[in-house]
Amino acid sequence: MEAYILENNGGIEKLKKVTLTKPGIKPNEVLIKTKAIGINPIDIQVRNSKDILGMITQGNIPQEVILGWDIAGVVEEAGEDVDDFKIGDEVYGLINMPGLGKTYATYVAADASQLMLKPSGLNFTAAGATPMAAMTAWQAVVTLGQIKKGDKVLVHAASGGVGHFAVQIAKYMGAHVIGTGSAKNEHFIRDLGVDEFIDYTAKPFEQQTQEMDVVIDAINSVEHILQSISVIKKGGRLVYLQPHFQSAIEAQLQAAEVFGHGVFVYSSREVLGKISQLISEGYVVPKVTQIFTFDELPQAQAAVETGRATGKVAVSVN
Ligand SMILES: NC(=O)c1ccc[n+]([C@@H]2O[C@H](COP(=O)([O-])OP(=O)(O)OC[C@H]3O[C@@H](n4cnc5c(N)ncnc54)[C@H](OP(=O)(O)O)[C@@H]3O)[C@@H](O)[C@H]2O)c1
Incomplete structure (x- = not known):
């Protein structure tokens, strides 16, 4: 071979x-x-x-x-x-x-x-x-984000591998989904079904939205994740994809009274089975x-x- x-x-x-x-x-x-x-x-x-x-x-x-x-x-x-x-x-x-x-x-x-x-x-x-990005998105949206109908959910890098699955899964769960991306990807992100699009290059996202129930942050930057905490309401949840940042963001999470969850994706037929079902039923399109x-x-x-x-x-x- x-x-x-x-x-x-x-x-x-x-x-x-x-x-x-x-x-x-x-x-x-x-x-x-x-x-x-x-x-x-x-x-x-x-x-x-x-x-x-x-x-x-x-x-x-x-x-x-x-x-x-x-x-x-x-x-x-x-x-x-x-x-x-x-x-x-x-x-x-x-x-x-x-x-x-x-x-x-x-x-x-x-x-x-x-x-x-x-x-x-x-x-x-x-x-x-599909598997790694979609399974990460499932873990972020469903397992850790515990997103439910009507939640206001901000998905960063909605145009990326994980983000484009996270948007579709969060919409399937009945959330009001806001996706960030640059202007060149606006059409791609809107096509995924977001309710609102934020161009992060036009103005800092934290000046464009507030009071989120859940933020899913895929950006590899502590500073970015700290900004995400600032737009989450008390008792809300932050799901971040760089779990090694935990100690760097812990104090800010506590001060803001926000729950933080780092994702570690792992091989799992059970999770892939959920993804397969959503794909077969047309809710998720890679x-x-x-x-x-x-x-x-x-x-x-x-x-x-x-x-x-x-x-x-x-x-x-x-
Ligand atoms: N912990 C885990 O288990 C796990 C699992 C999977 C992935 N990850 C991590 O999650 C991150 C994302 O993975 P991925 O596969 O989604 O990456 P990706 O597909 O390479 O992400 C690229 C996308 O990110 C967008 N982007 C970059 N900076 C942005 C910003 N500041 N705001 C909004 N959008 C931005 C880009 O859009 P523009 O060109 O418009 O900027 C691009 O479309 C990576 O760091 C990866 O290592 C972690």
Whole structure:
């Protein structure tokens, strides 16, 4: 099979395409022939930083590091304990998070309990691009945000991978949703169904809205998260995607009487099942705006690394 191994931490040039033997499978695993891979900011953070690679592998960095967690593909072999899938099934999932998912490869061994059948109306590219961002959004909106009908919810970076799913899930929950983005993405964000759009480049968002029940903050900045706290009403909730900021924002949360919750996404068939249902029923539509070939995978990472991607970036595999 073909795979990208990380030669060393650093830039995209450290991703090296190599030929390897297909992975063997354990009794609880399936072997997936890869059709699409989703690219996420964590892929880039792990590529760049040995510390983050060490954290995600819980200190056990293997000799051969294959990045990637999102996948869609076709089951080619099933282990003897696998009852849910058979050869030929079209599946998708977030593999082995936390840990190494090793989806930057044309064949991937995956624990069957982390997979779902691909919703039939979704093509492979959209399916491969979905799991991590959509499952993070579910955790932010439903599990931690506990958003209910009528809540005023501010979703930052509504044009991003997580944000565009969070908007759609929050609308499904019956919230009044306000999305932030720059003017170039206004049309994209309004199309997701937001009730209000805030151009964060025109004026600071905290001058454009107040008294939120919940804010979902995907921005990698303590200062930004502190501004988010300032627009939440007493007793409201902040959900932030950089859980390591907890100590830096704790005092402000207490002073504002706001509950703070950091998200750690993890592999879960249960959560992916909820996403599958919303996709099948038409409440959630994954938006893939850039598709790369397997040979172009490093360029796909570069596109996400700009921090300006709209919706999702995916790699399609023949
Ligand atoms: N903790 C977890 O479990 C977890 C899981 C998934 C992701 N994350 C983290 O969450 C963050 C977001 O992930 P993602 O996949 O959604 O990223 P992404 O798709 O790369 O986000 C890019 C988008 O963010 C928008 N953006 C950037 N700065 C903004 C600002 N100040 N205000 C409003 N929008 C802004 C950009 O729009 P413009 O070009 O218009 O600025 C762009 O559309 C990343 O840092 C990621 O590491 C954490």
